[in-house]
Amino acid sequence: MDSRTKGKTVMEVGGDGVAVITLINPPVNSLSFDVLYNLKSNYEEALSRNDVKAIVITGAKGKFSGGFDISGFSEIQKGTMKEPKVGFISIDIITDLLEAARKPSVAAIDGLALGGGLELSMACHARISTPGAQLGLPELQLGVIPGFGGTQRLPRLVGLTKALEMILTSKPVRAEEGHSLGLIDAVVPSAELLTTARRWALDIVERRKPWITSLLKTDKLPPLGEAREILKFARGQTRKQAPNMKHPLMCLDALEMGIVSGPRVGLEKEAEVGSQVISLDTTKGLIHVFFSQRGTVKVPGVTDRGLMPRKIKKVAIIGGGLMGSGIATALILSNYPVILKEVNEKFLEAGIGRVKANLQSRVRKGSMSKEKFEKTMSLLKGSLDYESFRDVDMVIEAVIENISLKQQIFADLEKYCPQHCILASNTSTIDLNKIGERTKSQDRIVGAHFFSPAHVMPLLEIVRTNHTSAQVIVDLLDVGKKIKKTPVVVGNCTGFAVNRMFFPYTQAAMFLVERGADPYLIDSAVSKFGMPMGPFRLCDLVGFGVAIATATQFIENFPERTYKSMIIPLMQEDKRAGEATRKGFYLYDDKRKAKPDPELKKYIEKARSISGANVDPKLVKLSEKEIIEMTFFPVVNEACRVFAEGIAVKAADLDIAAIMGMGFPPYRGGIMFWADSIGSKYIYSRLDEWSKTYGDFFKPCAFLAERGSKGAPLSAPVEQARSRL
Ligand SMILES: C[C@H](O)CC(=O)SCCNC(=O)CCNC(=O)[C@H](O)C(C)(C)COP(=O)(O)OP(=O)(O)OC[C@H]1O[C@@H](n2cnc3c(N)ncnc32)[C@H](O)[C@@H]1OP(=O)(O)O
Numbered sequence: 256m257d258s259r260t261k262g263k264t265v266m267e268v269g270g271d272g273v274a275v276i277t278l279i280n281p282p283v284n285s286l287s288f289d290v291l292y293n294l295k296s297n298y299e300e301a302l303s304r305n306d307v308k309a310i311v312i313t314g315a316k317g318k319f320s321g322g323f324d325i326s327g328f329s330e331i332q333k334g335t336m337k338e339p340k341v342g343f344i345s346i347d348i349i350t351d352l353l354e355a356a357r358k359p360s361v362a363a364i365d366g367l368a369l370g371g372g373l374e375l376s377m378a379c380h381a382r383i384s385t386p387g388a389q390l391g392l393p394e395l396q397l398g399v400i401p402g403f404g405g406t407q408r409l410p411r412l413v414g415l416t417k418a419l420e421m422i423l424t425s426k427p428v429r430a431e432e433g434h435s436l437g438l439i440d441a442v443v444p445s446a447e448l449l450t451t452a453r454r455w456a457l458d459i460v461e462r463r464k465p466w467i468t469s470l471l472k473t474d475k476l477p478p479l480g481e482a483r484e485i486l487k488f489a490r491g492q493t494r495k496q497a498p499n500m501k502h503p504l505m506c507l508d509a510l511e512m513g514i515v516s517g518p519r520v521g522l523e524k525e526a527e528v529g530s531q532v533i534s535l536d537t538t539k540g541l542i543h544v545f546f547s548q549r550g551t552v553k554v555p556g557v558t559d560r561g562l563m564p565r566k567i568k569k570v571a572i573i574g575g576g577l578m579g580s581g582i583a584t585a586l587i588l589s590n591y592p593v594i595l596k597e598v599n600e601k602f603l604e605a606g607i608g609r610v611k612a613n614l615q616s617r618v619r620k621g622s623m624s625k626e627k628f629e630k631t632m633s634l635l636k637g638s639l640d641y642e643s644f645r646d647v648d649m650v651i652e653a654v655i656e657n658i659s660l661k662q663q664i665f666a667d668l669e670k671y672c673p674q675h676c677i678l679a680s681n682t683s684t685i686d687l688n689k690i691g692e693r694t695k696s697q698d699r700i701v702g703a704h705f706f707s708p709a710h711v712m713p714l715l716e717i718v719r720t721n722h723t724s725a726q727v728i729v730d731l732l733d734v735g736k737k738i739k740k741t742p743v744v745v746g747n748c749t750g751f752a753v754n755r756m757f758f759p760y761t762q763a764a765m766f767l768v769e770r771g772a773d774p775y776l777i778d779s780a781v782s783k784f785g786m787p788m789g790p791f792r793l794c795d796l797v798g799f800g801v802a803i804a805t806a807t808q809f810i811e812n813f814p815e816r817t818y819k820s821m822i823i824p825l826m827q828e829d830k831r832a833g834e835a836t837r838k839g840f841y842l843y844d845d846k847r848k849a850k851p852d853p854e855l856k857k858y859i860e861k862a863r864s865i866s867g868a869n870v871d872p873k874l875v876k877l878s879e880k881e882i883i884e885m886t887f888f889p890v891v892n893e894a895c896r897v898f899a900e901g902i903a904v905k906a907a908d909l910d911i912a913a914i915m916g917m918g919f920p921p922y923r924g925g926i927m928f929w930a931d932s933i934g935s936k937y938i939y940s941r942l943d944e945w946s947k948t949y950g951d952f953f954k955p956c957a958f959l960a961e962r963g964s965k966g967a968p969l970s971a972p973v974e975q976a977r978s979r980l
Contacts, residue, residue: 260289261280261288261324262278262279262280262281262285262287262289262290262293262324263279263290263293264276264277264278264279264290264293264294265277265279266297266300266301268301268304268306269453271453271457272306272308272309272457273307273308273310273453273456273457274297274301274307274309274310274311275311275312275313275449275453276297276298276301276310276311276312276313277312277313277315278290278312278313278314278315278319278320279314280324281315282318283318283320283321283367284314284315284316284318284319284320284321284372285320285322285324285325286320286322286323286372286375287324287327288324288327288336288339290324291344291348294348295348295352298348298352298353298356299352301358302352302356302357307358308456308457308460309358309359309360309361309456309457309459310356310359310361310456311360311361311362311363311449311452311453312361312362312363312375312376313362313363313364313365313448313449313452314364314366314372317366317445318365318366318367319362319364319365319367319368319376320368320369320371320375321367321369321372322369322371322372322374322393322394323370323371323402323403325542325545326546328397328399328533328538328542329542329546332534332538338530338533341526341527341529341530342522342523342526342527344402344403345402345403345522345525345529346522346523346526349374349375349378349403349404350378350404350470350522353378353379354378354380354469358460359380359381359456360378360456361379361380361381361382361383361452361453362375362381362382362383362452363383363449363452364382364383364384364385364388364390364430364439364448365384365385365388365445365448366385366388366389367388367389367390367427368388368389368390369389369390369391369392369393369427370392370394370403370405371401371402373390373391373392373405373409374392374401374403374404374405374408375403377404377405377409377412377438377469378403378404378408378470380459380466380467380468381440381455381459381467382433382438382440383439383440383441383442383448383451383452383455384430384433384439384441384442384443384448385430385442385443385444385445385448386430386444387429387430387431388429388433389428389429390427390428390429390433390438391425391426391427391428392405392409392421392422392425393425393426393427394506395422395423395502395503395506396425396541397541397545398532398535398537398538398540398541398542398922399502399529399532399533400505400509401422401506401525402525402526402529404470404522404525405422405525406422406509406510406521406525407470407509407513407518407522407525408469409421409438410475410476410510411469411470411471411472411473411476412436412438412469412472412475413436413437413438413475414476414477415475415476415477415482416485417436418510419485419486419510422510423489423492423503430442437475440455470518470522471518476514479514479515482511482514483511483515486511486514493507498783499537499783499784499785499922500537501532501535501537502535502537502538505531505532508524508528509521509525509528509529513525536932537922537923539932540921540924540925540929540932541921541922543907543910543924543925543928544911544914544921544924547907547908547910547911547925548741548911550905550907550908551741551743551744551907551908552736554728554732554744554904555904556725557725557728557729557744558729560725562725562726562729563729564732564733565648565675565730567648567649567730567734568592568648569592569593569646569647569648569649570586570591570592570593570647570650570651571593571594571596571638571643571649571650571651572586572593572594572595572650572651572652572653573596573650573651573652573653574596574597574606574652574653574655575595575596575602575605575607575609575610576606576609576653576654576655577609577708578653578681578705578707578709579595579606579651579653579654579681580606580607580609581705581707581708581709581710581711582651582653582681582703582705582709582710583595583606583610583635584613584614584709584710585705585710585738585740586738587631587634587635588631588710588738589737589738589739590634591634591734591737591738592634592636593634593635593636594636594637594638594643594644594647595610595636595638596637596638596639596640596641597637597638597639598639599639603639604637606637607637610632611632613708613710614632615628641667641670641671644671644676645671645673646673647672647676648673648675648676648677649676649677649679649730649734650668650672650676650677650679651680651681651703652664652668652680653680653681656683656685656804658685658689658690661680661682661685661690662689662690662691662692662693662694665690665691665693665694665700666693666694668694669694669696674696676699677701677727677730677731678691678694678696678699678701679701679702679703680700680703681702681704682702682704683704683750683754684749684750684751684754684805685749686748686749687702687718687720687747688720688721688747691720697722697723698722698723698724698727699723699724699727700720700722700723701717701718701719701720701723701728701731702716702717702747702751703715703716703717703731704716704717704751704753705740706753706915706916712915712916713739713740713741714742714743714753714912714915714916715738715740715741715742715743716742716743716745716752716753716916717732717735717742717743717744717745718744718746718747718751719745719746719747720747728744732744741911743903743908743912743915744904744908745902745903745908745912746901746902746903747902748897748900748902749808749809749812749813750805750808750809750812751902752903752909752916753913753916753917754805755893755897755902756890756893756894756897756913756917757890757893757913757916757917758805758809758813758893759816759889759890759892759893759952760790760886760887760890760917761790761793761794761806762806762817762818762889763790763818763885763886763952764777764790764791765820765822765823766820766952767874767877767882767885767886768820769820769822769862769863769866769868770868770869770870770874770875770949771870771871771872771874771875772874772875773875774791774840774855774859775791775851776877776882777789777790777791777882777886778790778791780879780882780883781882781886784879784883784920785920785922785923786917786918786920787918788918791839791840791841792840792841792849794823794833794839795833795834795840795841795843795849796833796834797833798832798835799823799826799827799831799832799833799839800827800832802823802833803824803827806823815951816951816954817952818952819866820866821861821862821865822858822859825858825861825862826838826839826840826858834847834849838852840855884941885945887926887929888938888941888942888953889942889952889953890913891926891927891929891930891959891969892938892955892956892959894909894913894926894927894930894969895956895958895959895962895969896958897909898927898958898969899957899958901973905972906969906970906971906972907925907927907928909925909926909927910924910925910926910927910928911925913925913926927969927970928970930969930970931969931970935962935963935966935967935968935969936963938955938959938963938969939955939960939963939964940963942954942955942959943955943963958973
């Protein structure tokens with residue numbers, strides 16, 4: 256393969272008259288323009304050759320295709336690649352050359368057919384699949400739309416409602432379900448895939464099997480009036496669920512056009528919309544997230560050294576509280592045998608009870624069978640001492656945030672655990688060097704910071720000190736992958752990446768409220784921006800105990816830039832501690848529904864009198880845009896510090912950490928990507944102005960000042976920074 260080309264196809268014509276075209280573009284046989292143009296040439300040749308009666312398309316090495324080559328979108332966005340004529344791939348090649356050909360095509364699907372891969376197969380006249388293959392149109396998740404005819408062919412094959420579900424949720428179905436839906440014609444074992452597909456193709460030629468053109472099917476489509484109602488409902492839901500995104504509605508436009516005006520017009524609309532969405536900001540953000548998420552496991556100096564992960568056969572967890580039990584749940588769900596250690600029978604029972612409850616909720620929702628529940632629970636053993644730690648490969652400490660307690664635990668672990676055992680702490684804020692002060696084997700100490708609830712939240716912050724060995728990081732990256740978390744490797748500091756970046760977020764909100772801004776308007780603006788909830792609702796959710804403990808760590812470590820507000824401590828004095836006490840910034844009813852509380856004013860006024868802050872008429876009337884800037888630019892500022900200090904190796908890691916750890920909207924690409932979309936110059940100038948008026952809390956850091964003065968992107972690599980990693 257030419258090093259400049261991306262992938263190819265090969266065609267082999269058998270003595271039976273079937274031309275087998277294989278898509279080759281490792282690792283997922285994505286459809287790059289090179290692959291697509293090769294496919295076109297193969298078709299032209301196959302159609303002109305007298306010895307070819309039918310065509311089978313398949314993918315190399317057990318994968319049909321993961322869809323269009325997503326890096327092609329990035330290149331079009333950057334202008335480094337020219338987009339082909341609108342409709343060239345979907346209409347000229349896939350529809351007019353392939354689907355309308357005089358010779359039939361059969362798709363032989365192994366492993367997966369996603370996005371453009373499934374669309375290509377739907378233009379074939381039959382689809383044969385291996386068991387368990389994943390079939391789906393996940394394009395909306397990337398900010399694009401199915402652009403190779405998927406908006407037209409999927410509803411015609413599986414019906415409108417199911418097609419909408421598959422497209423709008425981006426969730427794939429398995430081959431077996433695809434078969435019952437009519438998307439797949441037969442499911443056969445991998446070893447029989449090609450022979451079945453060849454025979455099927457010849458059967459179509461001989462008219463022993465039907466020659467079906469998906470685009471012309473109408474039997475699965477509802478009558479027009481009903482279709483319009485279904486689409487109207489889908490639009491309403493989409494507007495509610497994705498209010499800041501245009502592309503899902505644009506996708507529905509293409510789908511509806513095909514139903515109302517016929518599939519050819521639909522294809523044209525799809526091609527037009529497909530081209531328009533590429534330049535949307537939300538699309539740029541989502542595509543950046545796709546690659547950044549996969550990039551977190553590439554850690555320079557660690558994953559490029561040829562180290563292989565060691566097998567972790569057994570894990571011990573110390574502490575069965577909310578975090579410990581959540582981590583235990585995540586591990587046993589991925590088949591790791593786990594020992595859960597507690598200090599007494601009562602706590603141990605409670606810890607095991609929490610794990611049980613986590614799994615039972617899956618049984619109740621129908622996502623886990625009773626047998627699987629029993630089997631999974633059998634992987635968990637309780638313990639009150641360290642005797643059973645003699646053969647564990649990894650320990651995760653998850654006790655309360657008390658430094659001397661953790662130091663004692665780590666010193667004990669060194670005595671009981673085998674030499675190779677990884678010693679991890681789930682601390683969310685405490686410096687790991689302090690935790691390991693009384694431990695000799697510093698190279699085995701690492702942070703494994705999960706987010707609550709640990710069995711649900713997708714992020715795992717892997718924290719390394721100057722001493723942590725590369726092997727330990729490689730091992731933990733592998734565990735992270737096995738328990739289906741996205742790991743981000745960060746350096747050691749108070750709060751690590753996520754908590755540190757986001758500590759100014761709540762503080763900025765407190766600052767604004769003490770100066771007269773309405774907390775409920777702040778929450779509403781932040782929710783509209785795309786966060787799952789605003790800062791005040793979040794404080795209520797995590798509870799004021801946690802909020803105060805975290806704030807204390809920051810006040811101690813970064814006093815020069817901490818805004819100290821008394822609002823939370825004053826409320827806590829009155830036994831208002833958040834959602835758990837049914838009162839915090841909001842009042843909560845039996846169903847935990849939040850409603851504003853007029854009494855809140857009292858606490859704000861009292862806090863104001865303690866801090867000596869005055870109501871500022873400018874801040875009372877902030878627009879939503881200004882609220883977002885004043886709450887998130889301090890976050891950007893802290894993210895810049897984290898990046899400049901080398902706590903994160905890549906700005907993109909901070910994007911993923913913000914999205915997965917704090918719920919920053921993925922379609923904004925993450926905190927640094929979003930900041931760059933606004934521009935460092937503007938962010939710097941706003942923070943600089945506020946710091947002059949309101950103090951050092953807003954003071955731009957040196958990194959931001961330097962990049963802002965030049966208008967340079969914040970995400971560009973830090974060359975000179977002394978990495979702490
Ligand atoms: C016009 C059309 O309608 C538009 C489209 O088709 S858009 C594309 C639609 N397809 C998708 O969204 C599928 C995206 N891919 C995936 O979901 C997953 O990669 C997968 C399920 C295919 C495989 O998952 P998994 O085995 O865990 O491997 P994963 O780590 O995700 O990917 C392996 C590599 O393939 C790359 N890759 C996967 N799909 C790709 C694609 N469609 N284009 C380019 N690269 C792709 C990944 O970036 C990664 O590269 P790396 O090793 O250099 O980091």
